[in-house]
Amino acid sequence: VFDKIVAERSIQMAKKIIDQSCKIVIVTHISPDGDAIGSSLALCHFLLQLGKSVNIIVPNNFPTFLRWMSGAKNIVISELEERIAQQFIRTADLIFCLDFNVLCRVERLAPWIEKSVAKKILIDHHPLPGDFCDLNISYHEFSSTSELIFSFICRMDMSEYMDKNFAECIYTGMMTDTGAFTYNSNRPQIYRIIKELLGKGIDKDAIYNKVYNNYSESRIRLQGYILYQKMKIFEKYHTSLITLSCEEQNQFLWKKGDTEGFVNIPLSIKEVVFSVFIREEDNKVKVSFRSKGKFPSNRFAAEVFNGGGHLNASGGEFNGKLEDAIVLFEKKLPKYRYLLVRK
Ligand code: 5GP
Ligand code: MN
Incomplete structure (x- = not known):
């Protein structure tokens, strides 16, 4: 049913690296948006289901209209908890870099990630990915990193580990990176994925309200x-x-x-x-x-x-x-x- 854009070799390599890792860190870009937080939390939910130890680290704070997502309160904001963030990165055996293409996008986290001996996997949809990870899963064809995460997990044949919390986070990222499906959103695959997410029990109208009708x-x-x-x-x-x-x-x-x-x-x-x-x-x-x-x-x-x-x-x-x-x-x-x- 789904397009096979991601190279099979990358899927198998990522699967193997995940298998061999226990302490996993997910990092995303400065001033995280809905896709950065959504894709990170979704991947986190998935990895937790596999029994991994997972921490999400972001360089600075993110808007309150993203805070309702399951797991958001456990995200480590490096600017506020620098030592904890640094320690998680230092002791990780796998670091996922999500929704950014060049390391400077994580600002002060960049040197720590560079120094870390952990395996690093980039999952992103920006053009021109940099060369700072062991494995780049970078495809600008995807409208959001969240859509790519969904596709990635399906391709690993592990969709049984997607729960409702996961689905809510994926939907949020897909929605916010396309202006609620008003731009960059013509690929039919997007709507096949939404059908699957609805099948997991998400309330897409409620998600829209929580994100867009929640201002002061x-x-x-x-x-x-x-x-x-x-x-x-x-x-x-x-x-x-x-x-x-x-x-x-x-x-x-x-x-x-x-x-x-x-x-x-x-x-x-x-x-x-x-x-x-x-x-x-x-x-x-x-x-x-x-x-x-x-x-x-x-x-x-x-x-x-x-x-x-x-x-x-x-x-x-x-x-x-x-x-x-x-x-x-x-x-x-x-x-x-x-x-x-x-x-
Ligand atoms: P926004 O305008 O929502 O802050 O950013 C829109 C998009 O522009 C982001 O998703 C990101 O791809 C890119 N972007 C924003 N600020 C920067 C920046 O300072 N450097 C780079 N390389 N990309 C940025
Ligand atoms: Mn994005």
């Missing part, structure tokens, strides 16, 4: 503020820009996850094909990109903001002041005018 009042007011007062449209380039300073975020009682999804909104304007969100963080500037159609937002992210990601969803960073990041963006944008076209 201040977040919605912040959304109103940015759209009414802050959004700038560059008509010539079919581009929108939203910027947000620390001061403005404090004014609206910003919490982790509050600005998630804002960058998608301007894409609902007919003429806009490229949406940019530049947000000041404690000591750096974080930039998010979204695009419609063929515009390679990840190329812009890589070339201008030292980042990367997918064609239509990417991000990067700027070390400096918010104002300077905005100046840089406005200076570089015209260079992409040939690509910034509505079709």
